[in-house]
Amino acid sequence: MEVRRIGLGPGETYTLRLPGRGARGYVxxxxxxxxxxxxxxxxADAGPGAERGPLPGEAVERAYxxxxxxxGARARIRFAQIRPPxxxxxxxxxxxLEVEVHGKR
Incomplete structure (x- = not known):
């Protein structure tokens, strides 16, 4: 499992892009x-091609x-690519993803 650490300020954003495998049933x-x-x-917007939908067998990137x-808060966000059925x-x-929000409490 990959681990990434990021820092954000209050109101600051970070976009995470993850590879898709939707054609194989993964979300x-x-x-x-x-x-x-x-x-x-x-x-977030899934990127190029999102408005038209994926072509058969095409992997679509997901963005969050x-x-x-x-x-002053810290959170851990675990993203998992699973097949719901x-x-x-x-x-x-x-x-x-380990996130620290900069600033004082």
Whole structure:
């Protein structure tokens, strides 16, 4: 599992782009732990081709926008690429993002 560390200021954003495998039934999920109100996570524009939809077999990149909220807070966001019909399977890919929001509490 890849681990990345980033720092954000309150209101500052960071866009995370993750490779897609939608043609094979995989989707990205995320879970925030630690100071859960440290950041928000929102699905962003998926990039080129998003408006037309994927072509058969095409991998579509997924983008997520994180926004720092509470100064001095820390959160861990675990992104996992899974196939929802098969929850017992291990994720195809995972990423752990450790986020620190700069500033004083």
């Amino acid at each position: 990205w999920t995320w879970q925030v732990t630690g100071d859960e109100d440290a950041v928000t996570v929102a699905v 926008t994180l926004r720092g909220r509470r100064p 098969y929850p017992q399977e291990a994720p195809y890919d995972e990423l752990l």
